[in-house]
Amino acid sequence: xxxxxxxxxxxxxxxxxxxxxxxxxxxxxxxxxxxxxxxxxxxxxxxxxxxxxxxxxxxxxxxxxxxxxxxxxxxxxxxxxxxxxxxxxxxxxxxxxxxxxxxxxxxxxxxxxxxxxxxxxxxxxxxxxxxxxxxxxxxxxxxxxxxxxxxxxxxxxxxxxxxxxxxxxxxxxxxxxxxxxxxxxxxxxxxxxxxxxxxxxxxxxxxxxxxxxxxxxxxxxxxxxxxxxxxxxxxxxxxxxxxxxxxxxxxxxxxxxxxxxxxxxxxxxxxxxxxxxxxxxxxxxxxxxxxxxxxxxxxxxxxxxxxxxxxxxxxxxxxxxxxxxxxxxxxxxxxxxxxxxxxxxxxxxxxxxxxxxxxxxxxxxxxxxxxxxxxxxxxxxxxxxxxxxxxxxxxxxxxxxxxxxxxxxxxxxxxxxxxxxxxxxxxxxxxxxxxxxxxxxxxxxxxxxxxxxxxxxxxxxxxxxxxxxxxxxxxxxxxxxxxxxxxxxxxxxxxxxxxxxxxxxxxxxxxxxxxxxxxxxxxxxxxxxxxxxxxxxxxxxxxxxxxxxxxxxxxxxxxxxxxxxxxxxxxxxxxxxxxxxxxxxxxxxxxxxxxxxxxxxxxxxxxxxxxxxxxxxxxxxxxxxxxxxxxxxxxxxxxxxxxxxxxxxxxxxxxxxxxxxxxxxxxxxxxxxxxxxxxxxxxxxxxxxxxxxxxxxxxxxxxxxxxxxxxxxxxxxxxxxxxxxxxxxxxxxxxxxxxxxxxxxxxxxxxxxxxxxxxxxxxxxxxxxxxxxxxxxxxxxxxxxx
Numbered sequence: 001x002x003x004x005x006x007x008x009x010x011x012x013x014x015x016x017x018x019x020x021x022x023x024x025x026x027x028x029x030x031x032x033x034x035x036x037x038x039x040x041x042x043x044x045x046x047x048x049x050x051x052x053x054x055x056x057x058x059x060x061x062x063x064x065x066x067x068x069x070x071x072x073x074x075x076x077x078x079x080x081x082x083x084x085x086x087x088x089x090x091x092x093x094x095x096x097x098x099x100x101x102x103x104x105x106x107x108x109x110x111x112x113x114x115x116x117x118x119x120x121x122x123x124x125x126x127x128x129x130x131x132x133x134x135x136x137x138x139x140x141x142x143x144x145x146x147x148x149x150x151x152x153x154x155x156x157x158x159x160x161x162x163x164x165x166x167x168x169x170x171x172x173x174x175x176x177x178x179x180x181x182x183x184x185x186x187x188x189x190x191x192x193x194x195x196x197x198x199x200x201x202x203x204x205x206x207x208x209x210x211x212x213x214x215x216x217x218x219x220x221x222x223x224x225x226x227x228x229x230x231x232x233x234x235x236x237x238x239x240x241x242x243x244x245x246x247x248x249x250x251x252x253x254x255x256x257x258x259x260x261x262x263x264x265x266x267x268x269x270x271x272x273x274x275x276x277x278x279x280x281x282x283x284x285x286x287x288x289x290x291x292x293x294x295x296x297x298x299x300x301x302x303x304x305x306x307x308x309x310x311x312x313x314x315x316x317x318x319x320x321x322x323x324x325x326x327x328x329x330x331x332x333x334x335x336x337x338x339x340x341x342x343x344x345x346x347x348x349x350x351x352x353x354x355x356x357x358x359x360x361x362x363x364x365x366x367x368x369x370x371x372x373x374x375x376x377x378x379x380x381x382x383x384x385x386x387x388x389x390x391x392x393x394x395x396x397x398x399x400x401x402x403x404x405x406x407x408x409x410x411x412x413x414x415x416x417x418x419x420x421x422x423x424x425x426x427x428x429x430x431x432x433x434x435x436x437x438x439x440x441x442x443x444x445x446x447x448x449x450x451x452x453x454x455x456x457x458x459x460x461x462x463x464x465x466x467x468x469x470x471x472x473x474x475x476x477x478x479x480x481x482x483x484x485x486x487x488x489x490x491x492x493x494x495x496x497x498x499x500x501x502x503x504x505x506x507x508x509x510x511x512x513x514x515x516x517x518x519x520x521x522x523x524x525x526x527x528x529x530x531x532x533x534x535x536x537x538x539x540x541x542x543x544x545x546x547x548x549x550x551x552x553x554x555x556x557x558x559x560x561x562x563x564x565x566x567x568x569x570x571x572x573x574x575x576x577x578x579x580x581x582x583x584x585x586x587x588x589x590x591x592x593x594x595x596x597x598x599x600x601x602x603x604x605x606x607x608x609x610x611x612x613x614x615x616x617x618x619x620x621x622x623x624x625x626x627x628x629x630x631x632x633x634x635x636x637x638x639x640x641x642x643x644x645x646x647x648x649x650x651x652x653x654x655x656x657x658x659x660x661x662x663x664x665x666x667x668x669x670x671x672x673x674x675x676x677x678x679x680x681x682x683x684x685x686x687x688x689x690x691x692x693x694x695x696x697x698x699x700x701x702x703x704x705x706x707x708x709x710x711x712x713x714x715x716x717x718x719x720x721x722x723x724x725x726x727x728x729x730x731x732x733x734x735x736x737x738x739x740x741x742x743x744x745x746x747x748x749x750x751x752x753x754x755x756x757x758x759x760x761x762x763x764x765x766x767x768x769x770x771x772x773x774x775x776x777x778x779x780x781x782x783x784x785x786x
Contacts, residue, residue, distance in 0.1 A: 002314045004030045008131055009140040010124050012036025014048075015286030015303035016142035017107035017116075022061060022311035024114040032116045033134050037123040040108075046172045046206075046248070047199030048103055048256050048300045049180075052094040057690055061308045065110040072106065073098050074198050074691055078179035079209065081364040082239070084186075084356075085396065088364035092382030095180060097199035103300070118380045127152065128284065131275045136322070139282045142303070145262060147288035157284060158267035164293070165350045167220070167258045168209035171229065175243035177204050182367060183239050184352065190214035191352045193235050195295065203430070206245055207294065209349060212260065228255060261346070264291040265339065265668065269328050281324055285310070290335045292342040295349055296371055302338065306331055340675060341371035347681070354688045358713060361393050366712040373650055376402070376707035394711060402710040403703060404742040406736070407717060409693065411622030411659050412570055414450035414717070415493055416743065417710050418731045421697055421721035422453040422499040422573070424469060426511040429780040431471030433480045442487050444724055445494040446746050448731030451717070452494055454481070456501040456575050459556035462525050463502035464583070468511050472500070472560040482567040489568065493744055498564050499628065500557060500615070501575025504584045505529040505542045528553075530584040530607075531592040536668050544593070545581075553581075556613050561615040565623075572619050574612050577630040578665035582608040584646065587630070587666045589638045605650050616655045626695065627651045628660035631682035634670040641682055646688045648694075677705055684714035695719050703734035710713055736760050 007030060008021055016034050024032045035510035050058075055073075058066040073096035080089040111118055124130050127149050129701045131139050141149035150157050158272045173196075181196040191214065195207040215221065220228050225247060233245045249257050269284040288302030317323035323424040346356075348370035355366055368374060370713055380387045407414045420441075427436045432456075445452045458464045458471040471477055481498070503509075508524045509517050519539050527542035528549065534541040545553070557574075564572055576582040584590040585607050591598050597607050608627075629651075631644035639647075650657045661683040664670045672678070679698035687694040696715035700706060723730045735743040736756050745753045746769035 002317050002320055004137045004314070004320075006031045006134050006136045007033070007138045008134050008136040009034045009142050010127055010130060010280065011141070011143035011147075011286075011288070012038070012104070012108070012118065012120070013142060013144060013286060013303060014103065014107065014300045015288075015307055016140060017104065017111055018061075018065075018304050019142070019285065019307035019311060020116045021065065021107065021111045021114050021315065022307055024111070024116045025062065026311060027261055028115070031121060031134065034111065034116060035119045035124055035130060036333040038120065040118070040120045046100060046170060046216040047097045047197060047204070048100045048298050049095055049097050049197060049199075049303055050304075051296070051605060052096070054301050054304065055096060057305060061311070062110070062624035065106060068110075068647065069098060069103065071097075072102055072200075074200065076179060076198070077288040079368065080179040080181050081360065081367055082181070082183040083360045083363050084184075086360040088360055089179060090364070090368065090379070090383045090386040094382075095178065095197070097197050097205070099199050099203070100300070102200070113400045124148070128273060128275050131273075131280055131282075135276070135279060137278075138451050139280060140285050141282055141288050142285045143288055145264070145287040145291065147284070149282060149505075150266070150284060150288050152284065153271045153273075156268065156271045160265045160267075162263040164261045164263060164346055165211055166209050167212050167215040168207055168294075169228065169232065169247075169258045171206045171208065171232065171396050172246045172248065172251075173204050173205060173206045173240060173243050174202050174246075175206075175240045176202060178487055181239070183236060184356075185235050186356070187214070187218065187235070191356065192232075192235055193349060193352060194239065196239070199547055206236075208236070208519050211350060215258065220258060224254055225249075225252065225257050228258065237256035250454070261293055261337070262291060263293065263343070263346070264289070270324050281320060283310070283324060283327075288399040290339065292335075292338050293346040293349075296342040296345040297338055302335060307351055308337040314632055331767045335724050340673075341373045344681060345371040351685075352675060354685065355713075357688070361390055362711075362713050366714075369708050369712050372680065372708070375704045376711055377704045382599040390711070401703065401707050401735075401738055401740050403718065405710070405741060405777075409624040412495060412624055414495060414771070416448075416450040417717050418449045418451075418706060418729070419695060419719040420447075420449045420452040420527075420724045420774060421716050421719035423453045423721050423725065424455045424465065424512055426466055426468035426513070428468055428470040431458070431464065431469070431473070431479050433470050433484065436482075437470075438484050438487060441484055441496065442491065443728035444490040445488040445496065446749075447724075447727075447729035448735065448745070449494060449720075449724070451571060452488065452496045453573065453719075454484075454496070454569075455570070456499050456500055456503075456580070457560070459500060459553070460502075462528070463504075463507065463553075463556075465507055466509055466582075467509050467520070467523075469503075472498070472563050473556065478563040478567055481564070481569075482704065492746065495570035495574060497571025498567075498569045499573040499575050500560050500564070502553065502557075502581035503527075504579070504581025505533065505535045505539065505590070506579050508540065529581060530590055530597070530604075533584075533590055533592070535579060547595070550597075550607055554607075554614050557611050558614050563616050565618070565620055569623075571626070572615070573626040573628055573660060574608070574615060575628050576613045577607045577628045577660075579630075579667065582611065583630055583666060587633055587639050589633060589635060589667050601639075601646055602650070605647060609650060609654050612651060612656065613654050624657040626658040626660050626663055630663050630666055630684070631661050631679065632663040632672075633666045634664045634672045635667050638666060638670075641685060644682055645686055645689050648690045652692040656692065658695055658716065659683075660697065661686055661715070662697050675699065676701070677709065680709055680714050684712075687715060688713065693717075697721065703738055706734075739764075 020034045177196045183194040192210040198204045206289035271282045313323045388399045455600045527541035528545040532544045679694045683694040683696040693716040695717040
């Protein structure tokens with residue numbers, strides 16, 4: 001154990017108090033002092049919500065205070081969503097609410113029992129002076145959101161503070177809600193939402209939130225505190241049953257009670273300062289170090305868990321520097337996970353208008369799964385009856401997993417929502433696909449997916465990515481594709497599509513397993529791009545394509561389109577992503593043209609749109625066409641999600657049926673933020689803002705992912721790439737895991753199907769029996785609203 005003689009916690013919120021009591025309990029001889037600017041047993045705020053898991057953590061850390069907190073909590077399982085005069089209620093969510101003042105009073109009492117020194121009415125303006133006064137070995141900067149200590153050492157902590165787009169006000173009411181309640185009300189200027197929950201026998205928290213532009217349009221920025229509260233009370237009066245809304249921030253004037261949420265991220269949480277000749281660590285904790293939006297988890301949850309983690313480190317570590325490094329390494333990862341989920345949740349509430357075209361059933365599902373941490377099957381654990389009802393509503397018939405609902409576009413009906421993503425196989429010869437492609441594509445057509453996509457295929461020889469990539473500009477290539485298409489149509493109920501594209505500045509490179517995007521050692525062919533910019537230092541510099549060459553290439557795309565139709569393909573996609581030739585026009589990072597094809601986004605999209613329109617004109621009208629775009633370049637100065645929405649609108653107007661939403665790979669400087677389903681929010685936004693169908697792609701690896709995406713209306717199709725390389729029958733096997741029969745198996749494989757279903761059912765029964773004592777939903781984040 002690492003022994004300390006004196007600890008000072010600056011800030012008497014949950015982080016400072018809880019860390020203080022845990023360390024005093026662990027090291028009774030250590031002097032622990034908590035310094036707070038407010039009066040004894042005085043605090044501000046309404047309710048605090050914690051998940052069942054957080055309560056379990058408190059029980060392990062300090063059973064005595066956990067018992068008192070648990071006894072004071074109001075428990076509830078239900079969430080109810082009110083929208084457009086209707087409501088949806090689901091259960092099993094497992095939340096607990098307690099008044100913030102009551103929580104802090106419990107922690108203060110526990111500190112006193114253990115012998116922690118509580119110093120009130122002391123506003124610390126100099127952390128070094130306080131540390132010197134108490135001869136501290138360790139200073140905990142738990143001084144909240146507007147931390148003076150974080151500001152003082154800003155060059156070390158490097159805080160990144162992002163003020164979010166909504167204004168919100170934290171109010172209370174004596175109307176007691178029997179469920180966590182979300183209420184949405186539309187005004188002439190936009191939408192307001194309320195997050196409400198009971199936290200003691202006669203009081204509820206009632207948070208009102210709206211985008212800042214709506215807040216300004218109503219003149220709330222100019223209203224007095226009383227006028228602003230009266231406005232909210234009238235707007236939400238039907239939920240209040242005659243009760244008033246109350247503020248406990250009387251010390252604030254006018255509209256100051258309305259704030260924008262600041263998302264705080266710090267590069268490091270630890271600083272060392274020499275104080276009275278002693279190297280003293282100063283450690284950020286709680287809101288001083290990080291924040292997560294109230295719609296996914298209260299700061300109290302993170303603060304308490306910070307305290308637990310650091311106290312545990314001191315119990316096992318012997319060197320203070322190692323203890324602090326381990327604390328930051330572990331907690332920063334956990335906090336980042338929550339902040340990533342919180343970002344998705346925050347953006348959902350900032351853009352409520354995006355989802356208001358939905359019926360309340362899907363609107364509520366979208367809300368519940370907004371962070372992408374709560375999944376379809378997790379909702380089944382919470383409330384199976386409600387989810388089955390929703391699945392039936394979505395299917396407009398008997399309940400089936402959402403990924404197995406059909407999808408119709410033009411004259412084509414796909415049997416389900418799973419697509420085998422176009423993936424380069426580097427196995428063609430002179431652009432001609434062969435037996436490998438027959439087996440590769442044929443096997444996946446038999447594997448349960450609704451649509452199997454051929455990898456990017458070039459309209460000419462120079463547009464191939466590598467010498468092993470396919471092309472479609474002569475009869476031999478066309479007949480080779482027709483052979484595969486005929487097999488898929490004869491032996492499966494899957495559709496098959498082809499993706500046409502030109503490699504542009506990323507062409508003439510080695511096979512994928514030799515060196516991705518690296519130039520050929522010999523035998524390179526000339527490259528074309530929007531501008532004469534090389535993809536990388538080793539790649540050759542392409543020639544800026546001339547207008548005459550553009551017209552010739554457009555005609556080559558048209559001829560390839562005709563050949564694709566002759567081969568019998570059901571679906572055609574134009575590749576305008578990933579830095580290839582058409583993408584090189586769209587991104588400002590790769591398009592430096594000064595003619596009609598450069599400059600504004602509309603100009604940069606001009607040539608890709610011309611190519612698309614020419615292809616659409618010769619592609620059968622009853623067959624769909626899609627476009628793959630990079631919705632985010634992930635690099636400064638590149639395309640953004642705002643641009644992606646405009647791209648989608650332009651292609652939709654040109655007759656595009658679906659946007660295949662990918663991102664990145666435009667530049668080697670890209671720094672994507674990876675994670676499961678990390679590109680799905682781009683698809684969500686495009687689909688629900690423009691009304692065009694979308695395909696989500698990227699880190700979708702489980703049926704649970706696909707079901708959540710489709711059920712929430714974040715995409716119409718899910719393209720699954722690498723899992724299909726590992727398992728041609730991925731869709732069939734995922735259906736078996738769900739024990740769903742809403743998928744067709746090839747007749748020769750039926751006996752294997754039946755055995756697989758039996759074996760999986762046995763395994764699931766054994767696992768359920770083993771985990772019976774711990775069964776229940778995973779509530780590692782609240783997913784609520786306060």
